[in-house]
Amino acid sequence: MTHSSTAPATAPRGVSQNDGASAPVDSAYDLAALVAARENERFALHSKYLNEMWVRVLKTIGYDVGFTRGLGPYLWDRKGDRYLDLLSGWGVFAVGRNHPALREALLSVLDGEFANLVQLDVSVLAGVLAEKLLAYAPGLEKVFFANSGAESVEAAIKFARAATGRAGILHCAHSFHGLTYGSLSMNGDEIFKKGFGPLLPNAREVPFDDLAALDAALKGRDVAAFFVEPIQGKGVNIPSDGYLAGAQALCRKYGTLFVADEIQTGLGRTGRFFAIDHFDGIEPDMIVVAKALSGGHVPVGAVLTRKWIFDKVFDRMDRAVVHGSTFSKNDLAMAAGVATLDVMKNERVVENAAAKGERLLASFRKMAEGYELVADIRGKGLMIGVEFGPPQSFKLKAAWNLLETVNSGLFCQLISIPLFRDHKVLTQVAGHGNHTIKLLPPLTISDADCDWIETSFDAVIADAHKAPSAVWSLGKTLAEHAIKARMSG
Secondary structure: OOOOOOOOOOOOOOOOOOOOOOOOOOOOOOHHHHHHHHHHHHHHHHHHHHHHHHHHHOOOOOOOOOOOEEEEOEEEEEEEEEEOOOHHHOOOOOEEEEEEHHHHHHHHHHHOOOOOOOOOOOHHHHHHHHHHOOOOOOOEEEEEOOOHHHHHHHHHHHHHHHHHHOOOEEEEEOOOOOHHHHHOOOOOHHHHHHHOOOOOOOOEEEOOOHHHHHHHHHHOOEEEEEEOOOOOOOOOOOOOOHHHHHHHHHHHHHHEEEEEEOOOOOOOOOOOHHHHHHHOOOOOOEEEEEHHHOOOOOOOEEEEEHHHHHHHHOHHHHHOOOOOOOOOOOOOHHHHHHHHHHHHHOOOHHHHHHHHHHHHHHHHHHHHOOOOOOEEEEEOOOOOEEEEOOOOOHHHHHHHHHHHEEEEEEEEEEHHHHHHHHHHOEEEEEEOOOOEEEEEOOOOOOOOHHHHHHHHHHHHHHHHOOOOOHHHHHHHHHHHHHHHHHHHH
């Protein structure tokens, strides 16, 4: 079935019918034709109307290839070259891009002409999605839906304060919970905070994986909630075996809510449905999810919480709308969430993530034995960090120190850029000033994709151990760019 609508006969006031178009578009509302007609303006449009600095970054590092198509774990650029996507939209495309079941679910909502967002009603799909999510979270009985991970974190902050009557919020160093004001107040990287203060005055930071520091911070009994990522996204930092259980016990002792931020780690990313499932006895008071729940199509986030917390917020009929979000339970988002969970179950996506992650981690660890620049390999499932560190040999050490003097963490670009340029593998550095390359591929990758990953990383890391080489020539160019940027700033 073709889904289209007729374009208005007259354009809005002040806009001509073909305003801005470089080629005529058929009268049927064809977005594919619109995109094709203006593809050559992709970066010019963004420079003029959106974030010009981001366009400059892409052009500087050679990522301005113009992706035009995505399917499963693959992307295609304007020239038709195929790439393996190890970024997956920062973890959004857990079931891959444009999964047919997701597309079918969304089209069925549009075809069904549902009475969406009536507001003075409730959604069947929201109820179904909440039921499905809570089946994975024993002890949690209520769900609040939001539009994103950050918005879900904001809700969890409000719920924690309402439930405990306390103002304090605690988070870990190197954490990332979002970029809105409440979530930004719990950001462990100062570069995101600079220029946006003052932030929440009652948000405090403790070291990750440090129970003594957590104990000291909670003793005052003024902390509403402790927010923690079971595995930190910025660096792929994994806690020691007893940390999360110990943190939960301390929270119980001092009357603080224990909140697991599973926005990136949840829904199978680590080879379990939740990352907390790797650790015995963890039963958070709230779990925050988003990213993968969207299926990559319609933004959605959720707070899974204990009933008594929920009831402290919505405690009377005149407070039934004391917190909410206009678009949060829209039928497209709910359908995307339902379809995503069904795909994960029916196609054993979580099990695939565990198996492929085990293979890749073993391969990287074996690879690391022969390369002095590789400092550590860590991860669970398909959340993997490859950390680089100072080499021992004189020639490599001199080159490393030069890059570090210019810009800490710059070496990782010497790995990620050749991976992209020469091997068509898209990946990311795990944080500002970080020495870790992070892999967050779709959870549906195959053994052939693993071959592609292993071969590509091995070739690029091997080249980095040759000095001089193309990799270190790239390093010199990047260092010059960084010096120029610093001088102009």
